[in-house]
Amino acid sequence: MNEVTEEADRQSARVLMVDDDLDLSQETCAFLIDKGYQVTHAPNVPAARQMIADNPYDLFLLDLMMPGTSGKVLCREIATRMNAGIIMVSSIEDDAERIALLELGADDYIIKPFNQLELLARIRALSRRRQSNQASRTRLTQFGAWELVENERHLKHDDGRLITLTSSEAQILRFFTENPDVLCTREDLLAVGRVRQHGGAGDRSVDALIKRLRSKVEMDPGNPVHIQTVWGQGYVFRVG
Known part of the structure; x- marks a missing residue:
């Protein structure tokens, strides 16, 4: 994306920050507005829901822990109902919590306190990915009894069932459907799945995502036909 396109993208990007930390929210919103984004703030989930009902948004910055309904609940609602970027913001560094949020549909996770420039870099990277996705037309990718609807994050089965996918x-x-019968390492899939701040070779984020995918696409997840494990190396996707 060139500088002119990126500047236009910033001017049109609508961001909602949902966080009960008013000082941080004020600072972050002011910073992003100064960088050209259209930013609004909601102090809690009920307020955010009302704003979402009244306005479209391209990106959400969601605090995990808030009084009342948590950001985790709103993350799931957004991921299953609209095509928007989600960056979770939290002081919690627990790997299990981070993995759970990524499985719910978050695109990224940044730990408080964070550098505003780091947040900006993550937002720009996510915006570039979304721009690239929107530039391509919706197409169907078929494997076995399934059709993957590109850019809409769901699968359609021959029997009519629809299965929602997280980002x-x-x-x-x-990535699997574009690279059938090719060994995909965990490192490959960490990069493709936009899993960040992972713990290196011992990170289990990919295993958790594969388990979720198998539960959705395999008739018998314990004996997978499509997503097969190559022990000690990674995974291979079979069209079936």
Whole structure:
């Protein structure tokens, strides 16, 4: 994306920050507005829901822990109902919590306190990915009894069932369908699935995502036909 296109993208990007930390929210919103984004703030989930009902948004910055309804609940609602970027913001560094959020549909996770420039870099990277996705037309990718609807994050079965995918699940499944019968390492899939701040070789984010995908696309997840494990190396996708 060139500088002119990126500047236009910033001017049109609508961001909602949902966080009960008013000082941080004021600072972050002011910073992003100064960088050209259209930014609004909601102090809690009920307020955010009302704003979402009244306005479209391209990106959400969601605090995990808030009084009342948590950001985790809103993350799931957004991931399953609209095509928008989600960056979770939290002081919690627990790997299990981070992995759970990525499985719910978050695109990224940044730990408080964070550098505003780091947040900006993550937002720009996510915006570039969304711009690239929107530039391509919706197409169907078929494997076995399934059809993957590109850019809409769901699967359609021959029997008419519709299965919703999280952002990371959709990214990895698209990568698989574009690279059948090719060994995909965990490192490959970490990059494709936009899993960040992972713990290196011992990170279990990919295994958790694969388990979720298998539960959605395999008739018998314990004996997978499509997503097969190559022990000690990674995974291979079979069209079936």
